[in-house]
Amino acid sequence: MHQQVGQYDLSTVVNKDTFSETVEFRQCEIEGRSLVTKQPLNPGDIILVEHPQLRYLIEPECRSSLSPHYSKRLWQQLKESIQNDEDFSPGVPAAMLGYLSLKEEERPKYDFFYYPELTEEHPTVQLIKEASNTVVSTVPEFKDIDAMDMAKFILKIYGNAHTVSFAHERTTQTHKKRKERRQRYIPKFGEPYDNSAFAEERQVQQRSMICLMTWGSKFAHSCAPNMFLQYEPSENVMVFRAVRALEQGTVLSFSYLPEDDMSLGGLVCGTTVLRQAKLRKFKFFECACTRCSDYDWSRGCEGEIYYHKGQWETRCGVQQDIPSFIGKREDHVQKITLAFAGLAHGLKPVDEDSLRMIEPYMEDLLHPEEEEEDDDDEDKEVPVPEHHWTYGSIHAVLSTYHLKLFSQFFGKGLAERFGMTQKGLNEAVIYMRFLNNRIWSCPSGSPGNPMAAFFAGWRILTIVMESVFQGTQKTVAIRSTKTETIPGNNSNNKKKKCNDDDSDSSDDDSSSEEEEELVTTTELIPMPEIWKQPVGQIIDIVQSEWIPLVTQVFHARRSPVVDDMLQRINQFIDRVEQVSAL
Numbered sequence: 001m002h003q004q005v006g007q008y009d010l011s012t013v014v015n016k017d018t019f020s021e022t023v024e025f026r027q028c029e030i031e032g033r034s035l036v037t038k039q040p041l042n043p044g045d046i047i048l049v050e051h052p053q054l055r056y057l058i059e060p061e062c063r064s065s066l067s068p069h070y071s072k073r074l075w076q077q078l079k080e081s082i083q084n085d086e087d088f089s090p091g092v093p094a095a096m097l098g099y100l101s102l103k104e105e106e107r108p109k110y111d112f113f114y115y116p117e118l119t120e121e122h123p124t125v126q127l128i129k130e131a132s133n134t135v136v137s138t139v140p141e142f143k144d145i146d147a148m149d150m151a152k153f154i155l156k157i158y159g160n161a162h163t164v165s166f167a168h169e170r171t172t173q174t175h176k177k178r179k180e181r182r183q184r185y186i187p188k189f190g191e192p193y194d195n196s197a198f199a200e201e202r203q204v205q206q207r208s209m210i211c212l213m214t215w216g217s218k219f220a221h222s223c224a225p226n227m228f229l230q231y232e233p234s235e236n237v238m239v240f241r242a243v244r245a246l247e248q249g250t251v252l253s254f255s256y257l258p259e260d261d262m263s264l265g266g267l268v269c270g271t272t273v274l275r276q277a278k279l280r281k282f283k284f285f286e287c288a289c290t291r292c293s294d295y296d297w298s299r300g301c302e303g304e305i306y307y308h309k310g311q312w313e314t315r316c317g318v319q320q321d322i323p324s325f326i327g328k329r330e331d332h333v334q335k336i337t338l339a340f341a342g343l344a345h346g347l348k349p350v351d352e353d354s355l356r357m358i359e360p361y362m363e364d365l366l367h368p369e370e371e372e373e374d375d376d377d378e379d380k381e382v383p384v385p386e387h388h389w390t391y392g393s394i395h396a397v398l399s400t401y402h403l404k405l406f407s408q409f410f411g412k413g414l415a416e417r418f419g420m421t422q423k424g425l426n427e428a429v430i431y432m433r434f435l436n437n438r439i440w441s442c443p444s445g446s447p448g449n450p451m452a453a454f455f456a457g458w459r460i461l462t463i464v465m466e467s468v469f470q471g472t473q474k475t476v477a478i479r480s481t482k483t484e485t486i487p488g489n490n491s492n493n494k495k496k497k498c499n500d501d502d503s504d505s506s507d508d509d510s511s512s513e514e515e516e517e518l519v520t521t522t523e524l525i526p527m528p529e530i531w532k533q534p535v536g537q538i539i540d541i542v543q544s545e546w547i548p549l550v551t552q553v554f555h556a557r558r559s560p561v562v563d564d565m566l567q568r569i570n571q572f573i574d575r576v577e578q579v580s581a582l
């Protein structure tokens with residue numbers, strides 16, 4: 001089967017011509033029906049721009065065009081139908097509301113979507129069937145619904161839809177005032193670089209929405225995908241771009257696991273076992289992508305032993321200490337690292353006790369204390385291997401702790417006295433190198449996931465940038481006289497004059513005080529010598545790898561979010577250059 005996409009409905013596709021020229025619809029051996037390139041493509045080429053066929057909020061809070069049937073009572077009843085499984089709350093209730101909003105005549109459109117057979121012994125299939133039966137027999141709004149048709153619809157959502165997060169700004173009185181204050185500051189101090197204080201003040205919440213795409217759902221999944229997808233809320237379109245050069249006849253893929261997940265790369269940076277478990281549970285298939293078929297590089301096995309398809313393979317001899325990390329202890333370390341990452345990155349509130357534990361706990365994972373010789377060798381703790389993904393996450397958490405959390409809780413002065421910034425910068429270098437060596441590309445030479453590595457690294461880079469900005473400037477208060485605000489006058493000279501006046505304040509003429517006001521301004525100060533090496537190493541990675549990749553991938557169609565990221569990186573590099581010259 002080689003079919004032209006034009007034989008089907010292209011009404012949701014924005015770039016109909018290029019989409020039809022670029023891809024064809026084929027039955028592939030591993031991935032089933034898929035979209036395959038009809039011609040060679042370059043990184044950044046736009047493959048598909050598509051409006052969702054259906055979209056709704058995952059967690060609605062009021063009745064709106066995105067959830068026309070919402071009511072507090074109904075939502076509660078639907079949630080109760082799946083109360084035994086946390087993983088599915090609120091995905092299933094939201095899909096049920098989505099089904100309720102479908103018009104009868106729209107239903108045939110959903111025949112084009114793949115779903116697993118209802119007879120499958122798959123736990124998700126069973127759960128969705130049971131929940132649908134319960135709701136139809138107990139909730140009045142659903143009494144005329146065919147339970148099995150709704151179950152099929154929910155399975156189609158799970159199997160095919162995309163979850164997109166978008167910024168949602170809350171506008172309460174306080175926030176309005178804060179916004180105004182921020183606007184007043186911008187002309188004085190410039191745009192803040194993710195100054196998280198401002199980010200919190202703005203109260204921009206991330207909301208999640210389900211988008212079902214007619215054609216976007218036909219692409220295969222890969223953990224080392226050849227496309228990157230991004231939702232653009234301003235146009236309500238999903239954009240699929242090539243991330244590397246592709247030959248004619250290549251199966252197009254994106255990652256069904258979110259790559260722009262900023263919680264340190266999430267699953268895409270995790271082990272094959274974790275990624276496959278998630279895809280099995282929510283997408284109903286065993287992933288057979290190149291990264292899942294390769295050795296499991298994120299398990300930290302190098303040189304001698306490889307974890308491959310559930311068992312150890314050796315080339316030359318056995319290294320006992322590496323496998324001993326896999327298993328119970330590995331699971332434990334993963335859980336702890338992820339919990340701390342959640343705290344460190346503001347996903348959960350951090351209490352002081354956990355904060356105090358972060359550093360010693362992470363250090364102990366990296367360098368476990370030597371235990372007394374024991375008969376029971378099996379329980380002997382080994383350091384987290386250098387190439388295990390949790391090793392990367394541990395350094396990301398430590399970097400965040402040193403650069404941000406410590407000073408937030410115990411004060412900036414103390415942090416500086418303890419050399420926290422330098423420690424944090426060193427940790428950031430280790431993490432960013434880890435991402436580039438392990439996730440960006442696979443050590444076997446097969447492609448990795450550079451976009452996921454970029455987004456995971458961005459989380460740390462913003463913290464690094466913020467620390468360097470803060471550490472290379474100081475705020476000084478100066479007196480300024482209103483009468484001196486002559487257009488075209490050099491403001492620096494003006495400030496200098498005021499300072500000079502200040503130094504001789506004993507001679508101040510008190511009659512002029514009425515005309516003076518206190519103004520704050522920032523002055524650049526040199527970067528501490530010991531920061532220079534890690535900051536230079538970070539800039540090397542960003543300049544040699546990150547900027548070229550992102551610029552290439554987004555060149556044909558710009559993205560406001562990515563433009564903003566690049567602009568902030570460039571401002572950071574400029575700042576480092578400026579203060580180096582001081």
Ligand SMILES: C[S@@+](CC[C@H](N)C(=O)[O-])C[C@H]1O[C@@H](n2cnc3c(N)ncnc32)[C@H](O)[C@@H]1O
Pocket residue numbers: 030031032033034112113114159160217218219220221222283284285286287288289
């Ligand atoms: C969203 S659908 C993709 C379109 C689907 N092939 C169809 O016929 O409509 C996802 C399904 O495609 C197949 N698939 C996609 N990527 C795969 C992969 N990396 N390994 C194995 N199967 C894959 C699986 O059957 C999966 O359930």
